Amino acid sequence: MTESWTAPRVFTELDHDRTARRGYPEAIFCQGKTVEQLESIAAEMRARAAVTLFTRVEPDQAVAIARVLPGARHDPVARMVVWPPDPPAPTGGRIVVVTAGTTDLPVAQEAWTTASYLGRSCELVSDVGVAGLHRVLGHLELLRAARVVVVVAGMDGALPSVVAGLISAPVVAVPTSVGYGAAFGGLAPLLSMLNSCAPGVSVVNIDNGYGAGHLAAQIAAPFP
Template sequence: MTDAPAPPASLARLADFADLDHDRAERRGYPEAVYCEGKTPAQVGAIAAAVRDCGTATTLFTRASPEHAEAVLTEVPDARYDREARMLAWPPEPPDPTGGPVVVVAAGTSDLPVAREALLTVTHLGRACDLVVDVGVAGLHRVLARLDLLRGARAIVVVAGMDGALPSVVAGLVPAPVVAVPTSVGYGAAFGGIAPLLAMLNACSPGVAVVNIDNGYGGGHLAAQIAAPAPRAGA
């Protein structure tokens, strides 16, 4: 009888503030993500070291400040860092895509940070993904010009602030489910994303699911699950 291997020393660094869910990918099919906002760079760096040493599946670090990114890159220098999305991914290369394609749609350029968070999430969870930018309802010809791409998607993530009308428009044109992500983009009466959130929850078109304000990760994750390969018979 052989002794079980000793856990990596890096796990001991987490004892006071984290307990990583290394089995989540096995249990759910998708790995745990690390939400960095509110954590210190030292805490995020220690988590990155444990992820590296334990061989955890693809791990996303979301809402990462430049200081968080520096701490992660110190432990895993090859991690992919997208400053605009405030996200890191390790390992840096996404898996080969399976399942159906996803399209992420950004209503305006100001919505791009959240849209890129959704895009990277979808990609690193193993789906092919395209990004369509600046197609808000102020110029409907722009979204109509992308209908062929949109109608070929298994799932669509629509990211919008201001009046939040774009998810309803898109959902009325395509067969795929639409995941609506309200953003905090907008003038005062948008109330930091509350106005588009309520508009999306009241969508007239069926087939629209809504995630929280600025939650590109949550929107991308849901779309990746919708677009997953069909389970094998008997599995």
């Protein structure tokens, strides 16, 4: 006789103290979670009226979250759902998010959305890779006015070094998995960025727009 087996009901322990402890709200990584799990998580966040960022959201997951959190904003490019839908009034310094190519936009928009909902003023500059250097030079005034610049690039990953050599603010470099075979799913730009000869470049993991946006928001926080 085979005994019946029931999956455990407890599947998550949310970090409700994160805002008080670190000054930034909870984030829910949705990849691999079921719709039912996300509905349960969303209901718990709603009961606490807690600001929440849902990252790496698939369309069916976004629909499920919106059922529990009416008005939640879904950004399908960034693959994020944010609740409440309106970001807080920005404080601190300006963040500029830059992409080398249009295909880097999902990661860049994840960084932009994250930083915006963590309370920073953000601007996005897209498709200014080093294959046409005049494009990034055309935004030099904006870049030099930023407290921190997030640079998102795949392929050879050269853009963060170029930007860091032109400005005084720190650069957060984000390698993406965009590129032909020898880019090895983002490994080539990751290594290029880690080996940058320009000082002041910090590198996050491949496609980690959320991590880049969070780090930039901390760097650009208001001075105490």
